[in-house]
Amino acid sequence: xxxxxxxxxxxxxxxxxxxxxxxxxxxxxxxxxxxxxxxxxxxxxxxxxxxxxxxxxxxxxxxxxxxxxxxxxxxxxxxxxxxxxxxxxxxxxxxxxxxxxxxxxxxxxxxxxxxxxxxxxxxxxxxxxxxxxxxxxxxxxxxxxxxxxxxxxxxxxxxxxxxxxxxxxxxxxxxxxxxxxxxxxxxxxxxxxxxxxxxxxxxxxxxxxxxxxxxxxxxxxxxx
Numbered sequence: 001x002x003x004x005x006x007x008x009x010x011x012x013x014x015x016x017x018x019x020x021x022x023x024x025x026x027x028x029x030x031x032x033x034x035x036x037x038x039x040x041x042x043x044x045x046x047x048x049x050x051x052x053x054x055x056x057x058x059x060x061x062x063x064x065x066x067x068x069x070x071x072x073x074x075x076x077x078x079x080x081x082x083x084x085x086x087x088x089x090x091x092x093x094x095x096x097x098x099x100x101x102x103x104x105x106x107x108x109x110x111x112x113x114x115x116x117x118x119x120x121x122x123x124x125x126x127x128x129x130x131x132x133x134x135x136x137x138x139x140x141x142x143x144x145x146x147x148x149x150x151x152x153x154x155x156x157x158x159x160x161x162x163x164x165x166x167x168x169x170x171x172x173x174x175x176x177x178x179x180x181x182x183x184x185x186x187x188x189x190x191x192x193x194x195x196x197x198x199x200x201x202x203x204x205x206x207x208x209x210x211x212x213x214x215x216x217x218x219x220x221x222x223x224x
Contacts, residue, residue: 009071020054021187028182034174044162047177047185051153054190058197077202078125080195084145085121087192090114096175103171106155113148117141135206142196142203149189149196156185 027033033047061068090111097107120141128138157164161172175181 005067006071006074009068013071017191021183024050024183024186025179028177028179028186031178033177033182033186044157044160044164044177048157050186051190055193055197058194062197062201072198073202073205075198075202077199078129080199080202081125081129081142082121083195084192085118085125087114087121088118090118100171101175102173103159103167103169105167105169106152106159106173106176109155110148110152113151117145117148135203139200139203142200146193146196149193153185153189 027046027050033044033050062072063069090113093102093107093111093114096102097104097111124138124141128134128141155167156173156176159165159167159173160177161168161174165172176185
């Protein structure tokens with residue numbers, strides 16, 4: 001029988017995802033994330049907030065609400081992992097680089113990193129989630145996925161046409177602030193970071209569960 005709170009949080013999550021996507025599309029259409037120019041006074045704060053705030057809000061909710069935390073930890077870890085396979089679409093960054101639309105300093109690490117995660121996601125979902133003994137490899141892969149996203153966002157900002165764009169050499173990442181590519185940093189990236197975080201939290205529970213089971217078997221096997 002399904003937990004009523006899980007159903008409630010499930011519906012709420014779907015609604016929030018739809019609202020979040022709609023907000024990202026609207027803000028992008030209004031050019032709120034547009035990087036501006038190299039001579040702008042301020043760094044790309046709206047884009048930065050769009051990337052960071054969803055992750056922070058999730059972390060706060062996860063830490064503060066036991067019910068929400070239980071819901072997040074009840075999600076199927078294989079499904080959460082296999083969703084990352086869509087990142088094989090990172091080859092688009094490589095194509096845009098080849099056409100002179102994106103700079104190499106951003107497109108190459110972001111593109112190849114995403115391809116690596118996307119291509120290995122099915123294997124990780126099918127084989128590394130079967131046994132708690134594979135926990136370290138599973139967590140290492142999830143951390144690599146997060147690192148890939150962090151590097152991509154960082155290089156995207158450093159190659160942007162703003163005061164912090166120290167790696168600008170002609171071509172910039174300005175195209176990443178307009179539709180449809182703007183949905184990657186403002187929606188896809190923070191969402192995938194959250195999925196990585198949930199997966200790691202679940203893997204941490206594999207340790208606890210295995211320890212409890214080992215202790216239980218030890219007690220049963222001990223002479224009385």
